[in-house]
Amino acid sequence: MKISSSKSIIEFLLFEKIEFIFGYPGGAVLHIYDEIFKSGIKHILVRHEQAAVHIADGFSRTSNKIGVVIVTSGPGYTNCITGISTSNFDNSSILILCGQVIKELISQNSFQELDNMNLSSTIVKNFFSLNCYYNIQYLISNSIEISKKKKGPVVIDFPKNLTSNNLKVRSKFPFFKKKKKTICIINFNFNFKRPLFIIGGGIKNNFYKKIFDYFIYFIKIPFVSTFMGLGGFNYKNLYYLGWLGMHGDSDVNNFVHFSDFIICIGTRLDDRITNKNNLFSPYAKIIHIDNNKNSISKTIFCNNFYITDLINLINKNIKKKNILIWWKFIIFLKKFFKKKYKNDFFFCKPQQIVEFIFFLSKGRYFISTDVGQHQMFAAKYYNFNFKYFVSSGGLGTMGFGFPASIGIKFANKNKKVLLITGEGSFQMMMQELSTCKQYKINIVIINLNNQSLGMVKQWQELNYNNRYSNSYIASLPNFKNLINSYNFYSFSFYNIKKFYYLFSKILFNDIFCFINVYINQKENVFPIQLFNKSMCEFITFYSIKKYDKKFNFSYL
Template sequence: MKISSSRSIIESLISENIEFIFGYPGGAVLHIYDEIFKSGIKHILVRHEQAAIHIADGYSRSSKKIGVVLVTSGPGYTNCITGLATSNFDNSSILVLCGQVIKKLISQNSFQELDNLNISTTIVKNFFSLNCYYNIQYLISKSFKISKFKKGPVVIDFPKNLTDNNYKLRNKYPFLKNKKKNNKNFNINFHFKRPIILIGGGIKNSFNFLLLDNFIKKSKIPFISSFMGLGGFNYRNLYYLGWLGMHGDSCVNNIIHFSDFIICIGTRLDDRITNENKLFTPYAKIIHIDINIDSISKTIFCKNFFLIDLIYFLNKKIKNFLK
């Protein structure tokens, strides 16, 4: 059975339950657009690529699904840079499919040719450049897994000549298996006088406010939030004290300063929270829980951390914690 490369791209997106693609057409991706209109995926046409990636960012945050963006080569991709940086910093899941000049013209300063990899290295979780028809399904499957796990943008670069030909379909690459990591039991026996829980923006990615609310009520530990954590919990919870940081409540900043035990959930502890790193929480033992290893010890060194999905943590590990 033969299938067009563009059709293979769309079929791969359909297998990931993608309902929307946000984008703006261009010469390097016209074959993909032909297949979009034959499929059941809805295309949201924008008037500028920057709008497409910001819409995808908002879609990802609100629906907890991956936002897919389709743009052409050259300026089509560079117009996405600000949105990629936003997604990377705020950990929203986005997949960008961008066109590229045909393979034989790469590195010849061709029309609308850019080195997309080096442009975006510091603001994406991963970047892939398609070099073979048979890698299409594998790369898209892998990109979805990375974007879901690392919570950030992933880019796939498609040379135009690899989207307009038919090829014999091999057996589909199996989706990458979810390898269960052997996390140590979250069993902390502690006797502290001033414990506090710090909630960051990562809690909104887990999209389960009720679990967090129950955790707080059962543990009876007061909690505070970062600016990015606002909206990720029940404000009416009696244990909520306010939000901290440069523009937060001064009383909350004092509370965390004098705490002796802090459980950080889904926060990267950026400079807006810590200010002077050496003076931040001088009396506390810190436990850091996050799915993204890049968030661990980013500004404040943390010897005790758990790389774990927050929903799994709240569902499973907390049982040991509350014993």
Template sequence: MKISSSRSIIESLISENIEFIFGYPGGAVLHIYDEIFKSGIKHILVRHEQAAIHIADGYSRSSKKIGVVLVTSGPGYTNCITGLATSNFDNSSILVLCGQVIKKLISQNSFQELDNLNISTTIVKNFFSLNCYYNIQYLISKSFKISKFKKGPVVIDFPKNLTDNNYKLRNKYPFLKNKKKNNKNFNINFHFKRPIILIGGGIKNSFNFLLLDNFIKKSKIPFISSFMGLGGFNYRNLYYLGWLGMHGDSCVNNIIHFSDFIICIGTRLDDRITNENKLFTPYAKIIHIDINIDSISKTIFCKNFFLIDLIYFLNKKIKKKNFLNWWKFIIFLKKFFKKKYKNDFYFCKPQQIIEFIFLLSKGKMFITTDVGQHQMFAAKYYNFNYKCFITSGGLGTMGFGLPSAIGVKFANKNKKILLITGEGSFQMMMQELSTCKQYKINILIVNLNNQSLGMVKQWQELNYKNRYSHSYINSLPNFKKLLNSYNFYSFSFYKIRNFFKLFKKIIFKNIFCFVNIYINQKENVFPIQIFNKSMCEFITFFSIKKYEKKFNFNYL
């Protein structure tokens, strides 16, 4: 049986069990959109192509599926670039089908024609440009395999004439079979007294988190996580100490500094984790476990690494050792560096708000965030269940929150989705409220409104002597009227007690609700590490750096 080339694209997607296509139509992809109309496949119309990528990103991260995006040529594809970079940094499995002008007009500066390959070559895992309509099924099949294995965005560029209904081809579906990975034999010998396991975001992509629980239970080694690792493990595990990094837990930053053996699992050790590379973990030997070679020795050179699926490593048996003195030191640090902030029953404090949300939800909600202070407050004061934390940690993309929450909702229809955002980030993608209205997407949004670009303002206070250069937003919309214009529920609060009373009522109701909370402008995220210093040196909290030489590491 012969079918048209554009029909072959849709049939190939259907055979891969694709439920949704997120996209925005344009001239170069109208042949494909015509087949979508005939096929009945579910297409979600976004209001901006960047949002389509973020929606597919959230959809992919919160499920085991690949998000599929369809956009047109030229400006349609360039609008996707920020989303592609976000997906690439955070290793989200996405397939982007991009239109292109007809073949004879390529490289002639024709209308809406761009060199998509060179534009995006550094921010995608693979890029394919269709040169013959016979290759359609093969390229789509191969792209799915690559996206599943490499965990990142893959783009296929379709010249419009090659998707014309006049081109017919046999319906073969030559899908590639997954090859079994080789299990490399390796052994880890423990000759160390202060070990730590560092969990990264890669751990959320490959296995059931119970494997990690069993591995920790057997080895009895304490573990910490990166910011992107949050939601990749059971936070109730007794061996979990917290997360490290620029705004991470003070005790954790000290613990990793004084450790002498670090097992890194699924993390690329980026600059927000390490601070000054030369001063990072001066006493430690590092072993790196990852499936992606690009994550090895990216910032910190690692001589001992294993390119292997995490499942194989976590099934390995490790001999138990007695780390009693190391645990005593950890308990001392945990007691000394407690989370401290003053409660305020009049002004809305973001820490109180996040803790109250967790208390009511019991960690059962999917949490998405934008980027800024609210993102850090959510990470520090909410305990996340497995895969329930969706955020832009690698690229730090403002505007990521709302579309990713939409994607999470499509993947988890019966779950409650909460977006924690700030007024600056929310305005970057708020046109997707229209998408929510069209497809009846019910999510709960908490907007921590400090009427400024909070993280920028904080840096200006610390480094630029309170010179607030363009960090304040003086023309905010009336959010209540804006949301009401879409027939959504909206509330604004200045007093924290009023917020508590409302939130108890709406938290598990199946409605779209936007809660705008005016928080204290002076509230900043602490601790914050001192630039180009070691992990144990940071602002506002007591630092034990000056006592470092007094610790008897032979005893520890």
């Protein structure tokens, strides 16, 4: 039996149990859209192609499934570039089906023709350009396997004439047999005084989580998380110390700085973690474990590394010293940096808002964020369960949070999804309110409104002598009227008590709700590392750098 080449695309997606396709139609993909109409596969119409990729990203991160996107040629694909870059940085499994002009018109500057391969060669795991319709099934099969294995975006470029209904292919789906996973046995010698684990975003799958939790409870070694690693483990773990980085916990940055043995799992140690590379953990021997060889020694040289997809840490030939003094040092620093923000029960403080959200939700809901101060407040004051935190880490994409939360809802229909955002980020993708209305997507949006681009403003205060160049937004919309125009619920607050009362009621209702909370404009995110300095040099309530010489590390 033979079927049309465009139908074979849809049939294979159904064969792979793809539940949703996120996209926006255009001339170059109309053959495929015609088959979508006939097949009954669930297509989600977005209002902007960038949002389609972000939705697929959020869907993929919280479901262990592949997110599929379909867009047309030219501007349809270029609108996806930001979303593809975000997915590539944060390793989300996404397949992008992109239309292209007919084969005879390629390289002739035709209408809506672009060289998609060269445009995106550095931000995708693989790019395939279809040159013969007989290869359609093979390319899709190959692309899905690559995206799952390499954890990133894969693009297939379809010339329109090769997806014509007149072209027939065999209805046999060549697919790759899944290889049996092999266990890589890794034995460590903990013959060190100040050992520490650093856990990154690569830990976020069930298998790694079970192995890691078992190992930590067995070996009793403390661990810290990167920003992207949040939600990859049980936050109630007694050996979890916090997260590190530019805005990470002050004590955690010091733990990493003074450690003498660091094991990194699933993190590439980018500049937001290490600050100045040659000053990162000067006392430590570093071991790196990752399934992506490009992440090994990318910024920080590692003495030993293991490129493996499965990690089995077992009790065999492990030599471990007594690290009681190291734990005493950890407890001391925890107390030293215990001071937090001052409470204010009349005006809304973003830290209080996030803590109230965690207290009322008890960490059981999915949290998505955009990028900015609100993102850091959410990371610092909300304790995340496994895979319940979705944010743009590597690229830092403003506008990511809203469409990503829609994708989370598609992947977890019976779960509550909360979006913590800012007015600057929300306006970049607020057209997707229409998508929420069409598909009855109910999420709760908490907009921490300081009427400025908060992170930009903070940097201008610290580095540009309070010269606020274009960091204040002077023409914000009336959010309440905007949200109400879509027949959604909307509320605005200046008072923390009223917010607490309303939010406690909303959590028990399955509705779309936008909560606009006006917060103090002068509230900033601390600590913040000093540029081009070591991990333990930062702006906060206290600094421990002056005590550096008082610690005798030969005895610690």
